[in-house]
Amino acid sequence: MIFTMQLIYLSIIMLIIGEALKKFDFINKKLIILYLFVISLLLNFIFHGISVQTLFESIIAVSLSVLYYDVIRLIRN
Numbered sequence: 001m002i003f004t005m006q007l008i009y010l011s012i013i014m015l016i017i018g019e020a021l022k023k024f025d026f027i028n029k030k031l032i033i034l035y036l037f038v039i040s041l042l043l044n045f046i047f048h049g050i051s052v053q054t055l056f057e058s059i060i061a062v063s064l065s066v067l068y069y070d071v072i073r074l075i076r077n
Contacts, residue, residue, distance in 0.1 A: 007057055011064035014040055018065060037062045 014036045021032050040061050044054040 003060075007061055007064070010040060010043065010057070010061040011068065013043075014061055014065035015068050018069065033062065033066065036065060 017039060018032055018036050021027050021035060022029065027035070037058060040058040041055065044058045044061075048054050048057075
């Protein structure tokens with residue numbers, strides 16, 4: 001599997017959505033990664049069809065968004 005621009009864009013979108021989800025008090029902070037995975041999976045299935053590759057791309061996009069968040073947090077501190 002090759003990292004495509006679509007994967008990078010999706011991970012940045014997931015980073016922004018994750019930051020927005022943290023602002024809500026009624027959302028459990030421990031489940032944000034699960035919510036991001038479901039949103040990523042739905043977006044990939046809608047735009048690229050249901051396949052194993054889109055499943056893996058969703059997992060990688062969420063993982064990259066968490067990595068981006070951790071790197072940004074480390075840079076800020």
